[in-house]
Each structure stands twice: as C-alpha cells, then as structure tokens.
Amino acid sequence: xxxxxxxxxxxxxxxxxTDVLTLTDPQVHHLRRVLRAADGAPVSYxxxxxxxxxxxxxxxxxxxxxxxxxxxxxPALTVAVAPLRSSDRARIVVEKLGELGVDRLxxxxxxxxxGEPPRADKAARWAIGALEQSRGAWLMxxxxxxxxxxxxxxxxxxxPGGGSLPQPGGDVTLAVGPEGGFSPDELALAYPTIxxxxxxxxxxxxAVVASGLVLCxxxxxxx
Amino acid sequence: xxxxxxxxxxxxxxxxxTDVLTLTDPQVHHLRRVLRAADGAPVSYxxxxxxxxxxxxxxxxxxxxxxxxxxxxxPALTVAVAPLRSSDRARIVVEKLGELGVDRLxxxxxxxxxGEPPRADKAARWAIGALEQSRGAWLMxxxxxxxxxxxxxxxxxxxPGGGSLPQPGGDVTLAVGPEGGFSPDELALAYPTIxxxxxxxxxxxxAVVASGLVLCxxxxxxx
Numbered sequence: 001x002x003x004x005x006x007x008x009x010x011x012x013x014x015x016x017x018t019d020v021l022t023l024t025d026p027q028v029h030h031l032r033r034v035l036r037a038a039d040g041a042p043v044s045y046x047x048x049x050x051x052x053x054x055x056x057x058x059x060x061x062x063x064x065x066x067x068x069x070x071x072x073x074x075p076a077l078t079v080a081v082a083p084l085r086s087s088d089r090a091r092i093v094v095e096k097l098g099e100l101g102v103d104r105l106x107x108x109x110x111x112x113x114x115g116e117p118p119r120a121d122k123a124a125r126w127a128i129g130a131l132e133q134s135r136g137a138w139l140m141x142x143x144x145x146x147x148x149x150x151x152x153x154x155x156x157x158x159x160p161g162g163g164s165l166p167q168p169g170g171d172v173t174l175a176v177g178p179e180g181g182f183s184p185d186e187l188a189l190a191y192p193t194i195x196x197x198x199x200x201x202x203x204x205x206x207a208v209v210a211s212g213l214v215l216c217x218x219x220x221x222x223x
Numbered sequence: 224x225x226x227x228x229x230x231x232x233x234x235x236x237x238x239x240x241t242d243v244l245t246l247t248d249p250q251v252h253h254l255r256r257v258l259r260a261a262d263g264a265p266v267s268y269x270x271x272x273x274x275x276x277x278x279x280x281x282x283x284x285x286x287x288x289x290x291x292x293x294x295x296x297x298p299a300l301t302v303a304v305a306p307l308r309s310s311d312r313a314r315i316v317v318e319k320l321g322e323l324g325v326d327r328l329x330x331x332x333x334x335x336x337x338g339e340p341p342r343a344d345k346a347a348r349w350a351i352g353a354l355e356q357s358r359g360a361w362l363m364x365x366x367x368x369x370x371x372x373x374x375x376x377x378x379x380x381x382x383p384g385g386g387s388l389p390q391p392g393g394d395v396t397l398a399v400g401p402e403g404g405f406s407p408d409e410l411a412l413a414y415p416t417i418x419x420x421x422x423x424x425x426x427x428x429x430a431v432v433a434s435g436l437v438l439c440x441x442x443x444x445x446x
Contacts, residue, residue, distance in 0.1 A: 200357050208428070213436060216436055
C-alpha cells in the first residue's frame with residue numbers, strides 16, 4: 001500500500017554538520033543488498049524532528065540535498081498502553097502506532113497489568129523502522145511507565161461499554177488497559193471512557209484501532 | 224482489555240446433537256492446562272453461526288446449558304486484502320479482522336501483488352482463535368482469491384490521497400492493495416477511494432485501521 005513513493009527513506013539523527021551523513025550498518029545493508037540501490041540513487045532522510053531532505057546514496061553515506069521542515073501534526077496524540085506479555089504483540093503496538101504517526105507512546109502501569117515494557121533500545125528500533133517505512137518526519141517518542149492518575153485531564157480511557165469519542169479540546173491522550181481491564185479504582189478517576197464495540201479485543205488490537213479512530217476524529221487522516 | 228468476561232469461550236461447530244459437545248485436543252489443553260479450569264467450570268460456546276450457549280466443563284467435553292441466538296451485525300463488512308509476503312503479517316490481518324468482527328475476508332488478486340494467501344487451514348485456525356478470544360458468535364469467513372473487478376459496486380478502495388468515508392448504502396466491501404499500491408488500470412474501475420492520512424502504511428496496518436474506521440462509520444462500534 002505504498003503508492004508512488006518508491007524512494008527509500010532513512011532516519012539520520014542530528015547533528016547534521018557535514019555534506020555527507022553516515023548511515024548505520026543495517027541501513028547500508030537494507031539500501032545496498034535488499035533494495036539494490038547503487039551510488040547516486042535518490043534517498044530521502046529525516047532527523048525525526050520534522051526536518052527532511054532529498055539526497056543521494058554515495059560511497060560514504062547520504063549526500064545531502066534540498067531540505068525542508070514538516071510541521072508537527074496537531075492536535076497531538078499520546079497513547080498510553082499497559083505493557084504486553086508477548087514481545088511480538090508489544091512490537092505490533094510500537095510499529096503500528098509509529099506508522100500511524102502517533103506522537104508519543106507511554107507504557108502504563110496498571111493494577112491488573114502483568115506485562116513488562118520491552119527493552120528501550122528494542123522499542124526505539126521498532127519505532128525507527130516504522131518511521132522509515134511510513135516515510136514520516138517525526139519519530140514517535142516512547143517513555144513511561146506512568147500510572148493512570150499521572151495522565152493529563154484530556155485522557156480518554158478505552159473500556160468495554162464505553163461511549164462515543166468526546167469532542168477534543170486540544171491534544172489528546174488515549175489509555176488502553178491490560179488484558180484484565182482497568183480496576184474499579186482506576187475507572188473511578190473519571191476520565192471519559194470510549195467503547196470499541198461488542199467484541200473483546202486484545203490489548204494491541206485495541207491500541208491500534210483506537211489510535212486510528214482518534215487520529216481520524218482529530219482530523220489527522222483527512223477521512 | 225477483556226473487562227469482566229473471564230469465562231472461557233470456545234468454538235464448537237455444528238452439529239450439536241448430544242448433551243455433551245466434544246472439545247478438540249488444543250481446546251482441552253488450553254482450558255485444563257493454561258486456564259486451569261476444573262470439571263464444572265463455566266464455559267461459553269458458539270457454533271460461529273450466531274448460536275451461543277452457557278455450559279460447563281466436564282470430563283468428556285462441554286455439557287450444554289442455556290442457548291440463544293445472536294443476530295448478525297448489520298451492515299455487513301467484507302474486507303478484501305492483497306496477500307502479504309510474510310506469514311506473521313498475514314496472521315495479523317486474519318487475527319485482528321476476526322477479533323473486530325469483520326464478516327468476511329477475501330484475498331485479493333492485484334497487478335502489483337507479490338504475496339500468496341496463507342494456507343486455508345492455517346488461516347481458519349487464526350480466525351477461530353480470534354473468535355474465541357473476542358467472544359464472538361459469528362466466525363469470519365475467508366475466501367478468494369478474486370480480482371478487484373469482481374467486487375460489488377459498494378466497494379471502497381483504500382488508496383493514498385483518497386477521500387473521506389462515503390455514506391454507506393448497505394453492506395460495504397473494503398479493498399486494501401499490495402505494497403506496490405493499486406495500478407492505474409485498477410484505480411480506473413472507479414470505486415470511491417478513501418485515504419488514511421499522510422503516512423505510508425503497511426498492508427496489514429491499513430487493513431486493520433481501515434476496518435476499525437469503517438465498522439465505526441457503520442455504527443457497529445457504538446462510538
């Protein structure tokens with residue numbers, strides 16, 4: 001589902017102080033071996049903080065070309081998710097939210113949660129892969145763990161039997177609980193709850209589907 | 224994210240001709256070893272065609288109890304997806320669409336598609352797992368491959384730069400293309416196109432997110 005964009009897109013963190021930016025070994029492998037890109041092939045690049053460029057592959061890295069700034073999408077969406085017990089399912093959350101352009105993923109400490117957040121370096125690699133895949137300019141931040149009570153007042157809690165999406169008043173935080181659901185104490189925090197239908201969804205499914213619905217609701221999907 | 228429903232839910236296909244319905248070996252393993260359910264433990268069951276029952280675990284299977292019919296959700300949603308090259312990613316499509324309650328998954332033959340549909344028995348197992356997990360009463364059907372031209376007129380095509388969700392006139396089919404996108408010939412079939420934002424999404428991400436948006440749009444998520 002990539003459409004016309006066939007130019008490889010790579011994440012190259014700041015500082016950009018030279019005309020040629022160095023690629024990591026996995027990036028070189030992907031460009032040269034998997035995509036069979038040769039010297040001179042066009043490559044787009046981003047610092048993950050809104051700056052993008054159109055460069056060309058060279059023997060020592062990416063030769064920089066025209067650069068420009070991509071504004072951050074607004075309102076911002078933070079998604080707080082109870083850690084999953086399976087690394088495969090944690091990867092789905094990080095990768096899919098990263099592709100969708102969620103601004104920030106926060107691991108959420110909950111009373112019924114039984115999982116642990118994935119290792120930070122592993123999660124960061126998944127997010128970078130999703131940024132490159134989806135041709136984004138803003139890398140999803142990942143942090144936590146925090147508890148539900150520490151989330152901002154503009155938090156919407158995904159919960160079976162919850163209501164429709166509220167009218168947003170600005171940036172939104174979405175909270176997705178663990179397999180055992182939120183506890184009565186947690187629900188007593190009185191954030192608005194939103195439902196996702198009659199089916200019982202896995203944590204990663206709820207996180208991805210709710211993120212898509214809220215991004216659409218915030219006008220960030222033009223649909 | 225299961226909420227209060229802790230009673231195991233199993234798929235037991237028709238015919239139901241006896242008071243005790245036989246479980247498969249993996250179901251017995253899951254109930255007895257993973258969930259530690261003992262004789263007499265409550266178990267709900269479904270035939271995947273709208274019939275559900277509240278039974279109890281016994282030495283020879285599930286002893287049937289009160290049974291009722293769950294009407295099929297309406298309008299129906301069929302999702303046609305270009306086969307994926309990775310089995311892990313195909314599994315995400317089958318499992319997540321099954322959890323969400325998509326009525327039918329059709330593998331879509333496309334001009335740029337490079338994947339093959341997963342083996343039918345494997346895909347059916349993933350769909351059954353999703354039905355049990357999500358406590359559904361209607362098993363997602365899986366068939367195909369068919370081409371885009373064979374889909375009904377009420378088909379919406381997911382495509383970069385596409386528009387908003389159209390007003391549905393009844394049942395809806397959603398078409399999600401391969402990594403290379405739909406060809407100009409395919410787009411010339413003139414189904415309405417819908418966009419999913421500025422990011423380039425993987426096939427499985429587009430399929431899951433678009434299914435969620437359309438189910439919500441059809442009023443099937445009460446959000």
